[in-house]
Amino acid sequence: MATDWHSQSRTPYLSELYWRAATRRKITGITLPEDGFRCWVNVDPKHLAAYRKVCGFTEDGLLPPTYPHVLAFALQMQLLTAKAFPFPLLGLVHLANRIRILRPLGAVARVQVNVRVHNLQPHAKGAVFELVTTIDDALGPLWEAESQMLCKGVKLVGEAIEPSQDSVLAMNEVTRWWAPSEIGRRYARVSGDYNPIHLSAVSARLFGFPRAIAHGLWIKARTLAALSGHLPTSNIEIAVQFKRPVRLPSEVVLLASAAGSSGDLKLVGAGDLEHMLGTWRPLV
Incomplete structure (x- = not known):
């Protein structure tokens, strides 16, 4: 599926997105949208220091390997609360997470965040899909991740997937x-x-x-x-x-x-x- 990318000059306000999430409680379809959102985001040193403190990371000159998820959170929320997204955000279950660090995360001050969803499949408790996030800097791809999310109560045709071990x-x-x-x-x-x-x-x-x-x-x-x-x-x-x-x-x-x-x-x-x-x- 080709992604229809929407570029933005800033990330959305979370207060509005939480209101959308709180007022959407029904499953409205079984097809994932082809939309994706992307935006350049600056790394705030004070916010990064606060994140390190809460999560236990020391200052080593590198972004913590999980920190790009925080940079992407507002765009992820925007995608998962959009009208075209068929599942209510509240109630989604985070089953698995995979990150790939392509190059060292040093001297990173500004990145382009890209988010999309794909790979909807049957699950024993409903349906799962992947929330895909990629981070680029001026040199190209830097970091990428997939979060596997479960929406309970969705009925899809096909055999339920089993997690690999x-x-x-x-x-x-x-x-x-x-x-x-x-x-x-x-x-x-x-x-x-x-x-x-x-x-x-x-x-x-x-x-x-x-x-x-x-x-x-x-x-x-x-x-x-x-x-x-x-x-x-x-x-x-x-x-x-x-x-x-x-x-x-x-x-x-x-x-x-x-x-x-x-x-x-x-x-x-x-x-x-x-x-x-x-x-x-x-x-x-």
């Missing part, structure tokens, strides 16, 4: 940390993602969760911050599957294989409950 290498504990009850609100302030299921126990219960749960992309960011120096800084693909949500507050334990160009990781909670499984591999 790579072989698991031997893993040892790398570190453990406490995910405090306020981390959802702290991450929301730097990411723009104010989904109620992350903010407090009261707001989470409105959507069927007994307690607030951590943002999936905060979990991935905090994990990669803990693995700084363990993974290559470019020419790498880092893929994770989000298994069970991290209820706040709670302690989590990070396991990983030995440092190198390829490896596996796992984040677990009490009783060895699997929260996230992942791999890192060199780009082919």
